Amino acid sequence: MTNGDYYQLLKLLAPEWTVVGTVLAILFADLQFWRNRSVAWRSAGAASILSLGFAAAAGLLIWKRAVTADLLGGTLVLSPTSQYVKLALLGLAIVTAWLCTEGEFTKHVGEFVALIALATAGMMFLVSTENLLMVFVALELVSLSLYVMTAFNKRSPRSAEAALKYFLFGGMAAAFTLFGFSFLYGLTGSIHLPTIAAKISWHAGDPLTLVAIVLVVAGFGFKIAAVPFHLWAPDAYEGAPAPAAAFIASGSKVASFFVLGKLLSVGLPGVGGSGAWKAFSPGWLAVVAILATASMIFGNLAALAQSSLRRLLAYSAIAHAGYALLAIIGGSQPALLYYAITYAVTSVGIFGVVAVVENRTGNEDIAGLAGLRERSFLLSVALSVFVLSLAGVPPLAGFFGKFYAFAAAAKLGSSLGYWWLVALALGASCVSLFYYLQVLKQVWVAPVPEGQGKVAGGWVVSILLALLALAVLVTGAAPELLIRFLK
Amino acid sequence: MSLTPGLHHFLVVSALLFSLGLLGVLARRNLLVIYMGLELMLNAANLALVAFSRFNANLNGQVMVFFIITVAAAEVAVGLALIVALYRKRQSAHVEDLTSLKL
DSSP: OOHHHHHHHHHHTHHHHHHHHHHHHHHHHHHHTOTTSOHHHHHHHHHHHHHHHHHHHHHHHHHTTTOOEEETTTTEEEOHHHHHHHHHHHHHHHHHHHHTTSSOOOSOHHHHHHHHHHHHHHHHHHTTOOBHHHHHHHHHHHHHHHHHHHTTOTTOHHHHHHHHHHHHHHHHHHHHHHHHHHHHHHHHSOOBHHHHHHHHGGGTTOHHHHHHHHHHHHHHHHHHTOTTSOTHHHHHHHHSOHHHHHHHHTHHHHHHHHHHHHIIIIIOGGGOOBOOTTOOBSSHHHHHHHHHHHHHHHHHHHHHTOOBHHHHHHHHHHHHHHHHHHHHHHTOHHHHHHHHHHHHHHHHHHHHHHHHHHHHHOOOBGGGGTTHHHHOHHHHHHHHHHHHHHHTOTTSHHHHHHHHHHHHHHHSSSSOTTHHHHHHHHHHHHHHHHHHHHHHHHHHTSOOOTTOOOOOOOHHHHHHHHHHHHHHHHHHHOTHHHHTTOO | OOOSOOHHHHHHHHHHHHHHHHHHHHHOOBHHHHHHHHHHHHHHHHHHHHHHHHHHTSSHHHHHHHHHHHHHHHHHHHHHHHHHHHHHHHSOOBGGGOOSSOO
């Protein structure tokens, strides 16, 4: 390792430096100059600084989009795909930051927006490494930022409680992941994923290998909220401030899916076993297939019974984690990333609408959306696009996300061994239509309640929501536009 | 019979520590004791890493342990802050009182 390596490292990490610099700039500006301003002014200011900084980082990413690098034993691995995923993460963070201008949940907006940027930095590191140590450190940076963001609404007792539950489950997940990592390291003598891949196949039937796989998958199962590790999700979604919930549902999901897919396909390709019909053999494919099955069934059934909009979104997120796991099983990175990114864009959009509506009406139930068509046409249309995309109605992005994910799983193996999983996923999607349409029924059919005026967000949030809805439409109508960047 | 402990001794101890920690997290009712369980789980992973590092004859595992200790400290800071925030609202640090969100 020479000094040249480190210089190279500094240059390649320019976007990450910019993001970290943005964190400091936001904190400095908020603490030094804006103490006497109103909270609304400060949140708009912090979001503006974040947008400028992240736009600069995005510029650097686009400028160096063709880069490929593998430095310091897999600690920093860059490819065009990872650059595009980082771009998506930056975009999601910008939207999340602007959501802070909807609703005044804390006086410390500068710190909150800085935490969004810090979590983004963690996610960017997470998607650009093939080293177990770096995966762990980046994952913890993301998680710790998100725990604190969840607890930020000091006025609501639910916020602290949600954060505590999120923290306890997340801490357990981290311990599981680490224990699994220690076994992977013990079996192969390396923390570098390709080296692990080369050596782990010698231990294919070893019980220790299986324990390691189960522990690692369980740890990441918590992050992506797959059943049976989903318990934190409904509480965190319900109790957290809207921007925090939006970021948990979007950015954190994209990064976690990316790294889980990479871990399994790059690090453990030789010990997949099989989850095919009547040909079950132990390995991560079997474990992931079980998680996917449980998530799709439980997530969709539990969502049917919800009256709170945020809990409905949480259970729908659990079901969607199940669908996305099909893309991981299929081993198709483009399918997984297309799914994760379009899903994240959709959820951040829905949480945007939720934030605006809750802020104006104070009602968190699905019934609170009653008659939204008369109260805000823009929000109604945007919400319908997002919800229909989640339901998987063509030609929206959600349809093609599911199509690619299911097709990847169906194509795996020689004789359609995973047909049972795909059939289950299709059935589960049909069930999910019911609760998604319930939401739309409130918006378009239910009578307008007495004495409820117009609902309107700030102009920046309105523009961003319209752009997100447009993005869902366009990437759905022409999926090639997005997917060619992810190959 | 040799009295030097081998790799499997360390692994058994580490698995025991991990199980004890998990039991503490799942069965105890006081939040602070639950935290101690979490720490025990992390330290079980540390012990396994150090043992593997010794027997694999490379230092990757030990380096990882240093990072884990540091991150665990940060995690405790956040966790204790969360307990304090909750205590101010509820005057309690027991999991039975975390009921405003249905599980």
